[in-house]
Amino acid sequence: MxxxxxxxxxxxxxSVIPVIRQKMLEASRVRMLRALEEKRGSRVITLIHRQESMSFLGFPMARYIDIEDSEQxxxxxxxxxxxxxxxxxxxxPGGLVLAAEQIARALARHPxxxxxxxxxxxMSGGTMIALAADEIIMDENAVLGPTDxxxxxxxxxxxxxAVEQKSCDKVDDQTLILADIAGKAVNQVKETIRNLACVQYSAEKAEELAEKFASGCWTHDYPISVEEAKELGLKVSTDVPPEVYQIMNLYPQSRVRRPSVDYIPVPYSTPPAIPGGAERRARE
Structure with a gap:
């Protein structure tokens, strides 16, 4: 008994420990968000999609921009x-065009x-949202992506x-329907990018950005670096506050599997000392 x-x-x-741990994590996030808001004199909104094991069984869930995100x-x-x-x-990594477009337009309207x-x-819808901002502040190694x-x-x-390379009588009806939808989708995304970009850039630059980001000149997962973003004419800087990285640490990746990357999480200004290393080098 x-x-x-x-x-x-x-x-x-x-069953209680995961709930307590999650509450402590949420409290830490609020404190860090408040610290960044006080430093910047702004409201900070996070849109972070990672795999987090939130349930008792610990199953990770892949996240992307959805309607619930746009509502929040x-x-x-x-x-x-x-x-x-x-x-x-x-x-x-992106998500629904509808949700990303709603967020981007709302940010563009903010005075x-x-x-x-x-x-x-x-990437993708995330880049669409970034194009609505007055300034894009990226880490030196961060990337944006195409919005096609x-x-x-x-x-x-x-x-x-694919449809352009064949005559209509050699293309099945389903593919023709897909091509019709595809043409509308490309035009709609181009129009969205053009309208967002024209707030910060000239009409010519907005047209250029719409064509570049939405026409499919890259693969959808093509990484647009800071240097390439600047070459495209985007207003990009690399002055990311340290609080941003601290906030990211509070949105951990799922640990259901063994981590593939590991390191001692402290900054190094000098080479780390090995215990007994000086004596060993002296003997040598």
Whole structure:
């Protein structure tokens, strides 16, 4: 009977510990967000998509920009005074065009300054959101990505090119329907990028950016570096505050599997000393 009681106590503790740990993590996130807001004099909104094992069984879930994200971001913007700047911390592989476009348009309409931080990557819909900002602040090794729409498993631009290479009588009806949808999708995304970019750039530059990002001249996962972004004419800087990286540490990747990267998480200014190393070198 005592063994059964111990088992129940163990199960109760095991179920409570993850909840306590999650609450502590959320409290740490709030503190770091508040510290960055006080430093920048802004409202900070995070849009971070990583795999997090949140359930009792620990199954990781892949995340992307969805309608729920757009609802939350729009609500945060609505709660922000028009004269208060907004900083968005972006870390995302992309997601639904509808959701990304809603967020981007809402940020573009905000009267005060809007800055986007990209510590690692903001691909596809994340890049669309970044283009709505007054300034894109990237880590030196961070990347953006093309915004060309995808139809099912294929890039819309590739579907159009495939149909162009054949006469209509040699293309099945389903492919022609996909090509029609693909053409509309490309035009819609181009129009969105053009409207977002024309707020910060000239009409000619906005047209150039719309063509470059949405026409499918790159593969969808092509990484656009800081240097290439500057060559394209984007307003990019690399002054990422250290608080941004500290916030990212509070959104850990799932640890269900053995980590493939490991290191001692402290800054090194000099080569690390090995105990007994000086004496050993002297003897040699």
């Amino acid at each position: 005592e063994l059964l009681n111990l088992l129940w106590i163990f199960l109760a503790i095991s 971001v729009l609500r945060a913007i609505k709660l922000t005074d028009p004269n208060l700047p907004i900083d968005v911390l972006l870390h995302t 005060a300054r809007v800055a986007v931080f990209v510590p690692h990557y903001a 729409p995808q139809i099912g498993n294929y890039p819309a631009a590739s579907i159009l090119r």
